[in-house]
Amino acid sequence: xxxxxxxxxxxxxxxxxxxxxxxxxxxALRSISLSAMTGEVLALIGPSGCGKSSFLRTLxxxxxxxxxxxxxxxxxxxxxxxxxxxVELAELRRRVGLVFQRSNPFPKSIYDNIAYGPRIHGERRxxxxxxxxxxxxxxxxxxxxxxxxxxxxALGLSGGQQQRLCIARALAVRPTILLMDEPASALDPxxxxxxxxxxxxxxxxxxxxxxxxxxxxxxRVSDRTAFFCDGSLIETGVTSExxxxxxxxxxxxxxxxxxx
Amino acid sequence: xxxxxxxxxxxxxxxxxSIAITLAIAVALLQETxxxxxxxxxxxxxxxxxxxxxxxxxxxxxxxxxxxxxxxTVISLVVAIPVGTTIALFLAEWSPRSLxxxxxxxLEILSGIPTIVFGYFSxxxxxxxxxxxxxxxxxxxxxxxxxxxxxxxxxxxxxxxEDALSVVPQSFREASYALGASRLTTMLRVTLPAxxxxxxxxxxxxxxxxxxxxxIVTIAAGQQPRFSLNPxxxxxxxxxxxxxxxxxxxxxxxxxHRAVFVVGCLLFLGTFTLNVGSMWIRERFSSTR
Ligand SMILES: Nc1ncnc2c1ncn2[C@@H]1O[C@H](COP(=O)(O)OP(=O)(O)OP(=O)(O)O)[C@@H](O)[C@H]1O
Ligand SMILES: [Mg+2]
Numbered sequence: 001x002x003x004x005x006x007x008x009x010x011x012x013x014x015x016x017x018x019x020x021x022x023x024x025x026x027x028a029l030r031s032i033s034l035s036a037m038t039g040e041v042l043a044l045i046g047p048s049g050c051g052k053s054s055f056l057r058t059l060x061x062x063x064x065x066x067x068x069x070x071x072x073x074x075x076x077x078x079x080x081x082x083x084x085x086x087v088e089l090a091e092l093r094r095r096v097g098l099v100f101q102r103s104n105p106f107p108k109s110i111y112d113n114i115a116y117g118p119r120i121h122g123e124r125r126x127x128x129x130x131x132x133x134x135x136x137x138x139x140x141x142x143x144x145x146x147x148x149x150x151x152x153x154a155l156g157l158s159g160g161q162q163q164r165l166c167i168a169r170a171l172a173v174r175p176t177i178l179l180m181d182e183p184a185s186a187l188d189p190x191x192x193x194x195x196x197x198x199x200x201x202x203x204x205x206x207x208x209x210x211x212x213x214x215x216x217x218x219x220r221v222s223d224r225t226a227f228f229c230d231g232s233l234i235e236t237g238v239t240s241e242x243x244x245x246x247x248x249x250x251x252x253x254x255x256x257x258x259x260x
Numbered sequence: 261x262x263x264x265x266x267x268x269x270x271x272x273x274x275x276x277x278s279i280a281i282t283l284a285i286a287v288a289l290l291q292e293t294x295x296x297x298x299x300x301x302x303x304x305x306x307x308x309x310x311x312x313x314x315x316x317x318x319x320x321x322x323x324x325x326x327x328x329x330x331x332x333t334v335i336s337l338v339v340a341i342p343v344g345t346t347i348a349l350f351l352a353e354w355s356p357r358s359l360x361x362x363x364x365x366x367l368e369i370l371s372g373i374p375t376i377v378f379g380y381f382s383x384x385x386x387x388x389x390x391x392x393x394x395x396x397x398x399x400x401x402x403x404x405x406x407x408x409x410x411x412x413x414x415x416x417x418x419x420x421x422e423d424a425l426s427v428v429p430q431s432f433r434e435a436s437y438a439l440g441a442s443r444l445t446t447m448l449r450v451t452l453p454a455x456x457x458x459x460x461x462x463x464x465x466x467x468x469x470x471x472x473x474x475x476i477v478t479i480a481a482g483q484q485p486r487f488s489l490n491p492x493x494x495x496x497x498x499x500x501x502x503x504x505x506x507x508x509x510x511x512x513x514x515x516x517h518r519a520v521f522v523v524g525c526l527l528f529l530g531t532f533t534l535n536v537g538s539m540w541i542r543e544r545f546s547s548t549r
Contacts, residue, residue: 090441097438100438102431107454116439166435
């Protein structure tokens, strides 16, 4: 699994240095420095409330929507300091997709859900949109299940299908990086397996940063894992090594289930 | 147990009383309507283009009153729906809390103004202002009454639409932003469509309110039934006719007096249908969500 990292020419597509984040006066992230390599799957694990989601949401500036948030530090995504003035938010979020913990399809048809992203970015040609919709649904492994009812409401899909629809919707704007915040935590085991399989299929093509509560999941899907605790980054390493041979005592306690 | 039963009984009887009163009104209206049609043929009612029950030569064609109602109602909706919806969108999706705290009370004050004041406002201020654009506007006219009625309904519209927007889950907006949408795009393409049921219901309620509005049109629209849809003239609405007769010295039981009940019946049917329609739409949209 770690092999991708050792290849020549792999570089840091996301590079965070000395990141601090506050909600009002509450500091949720402390001096985080962490990178993601092009094409890898990076898992973020840690106890509840340790700041995984906050970290994830800084990478496409979704935290901007919360008025009390203050961010300090350097976040370089694809060579650009994204907290620099003059960053095109729309373009950043197009290239850094986000899949939420609870699937949140729009109350529109399956087709319109997928076509929403391309449309707001200016794509109007029907044939082009048809192509994007099919391709995105195929990538999210949903095409066969929904191809005959593209104009039906997305809300009629099962929970697992809805989450795959949301992944397809994120893929439809052709992102380079995909952020996933516990994408399977609200799903049954079969749908979860399906999502994990999907991540396996997307690996390499996209850089994926995934938050998960489930350590087996992290072990199964990721190349590298970062362990957060109390707003700090405790340890990061190649997944297989971090799980079999953690360097830090706190990490050891967490992965062996002694706390968290 | 006993207390609960008494409470239930009291609540149920209140509900039944209001149903009984509604039914009684409907029966009274129907009775008078039936006796009206013993004297005036339905053909005249539907085909005549003049409405002159208070004149020597009486005509009972309903269309002039319907025209008056349609013009003033349409004008008021043209004002209230876009303005109210825009204010609601601004309040729910855009404005910082500080500005919201200024706009909300203004709307509340606006909705507390008695309609007679609006009527007066229409004659003394709105009409002279509208004359800047339409110099030939008569003192009493449908345009001014309709516009002022629209202004009166803005708070109603804004509040209802804001309510509809506030129940749209935040996760829809977040999904849109995460795809790179701007605030305006999210508002117009996600939030507003998701609230469509509530918005349509609000429009229907506003329509029903406009149909029933009496004071402003009685004062400002001119009380001249006309078979025409020109807004730059004096007109008379269904409601204004009722007010005119009831406040005049028409003897009880006369045919002119019965005409009031016929018109009332028509209004009752109209607003009743609209309110039920509004409820139905709201229900339908909320169940598909
Ligand atoms: N919108 C917010 N306003 C104020 N505080 C917040 C907000 N969101 C998160 N926090 C706080 O920031 C800290 C980190 O939260 P975050 O959601 O990033 O944790 P997490 O690791 O994702 O937890 P979980 O595993 O439960 O999702 C928590 O203490 C939380 O209470
Ligand atoms: Mg979280």
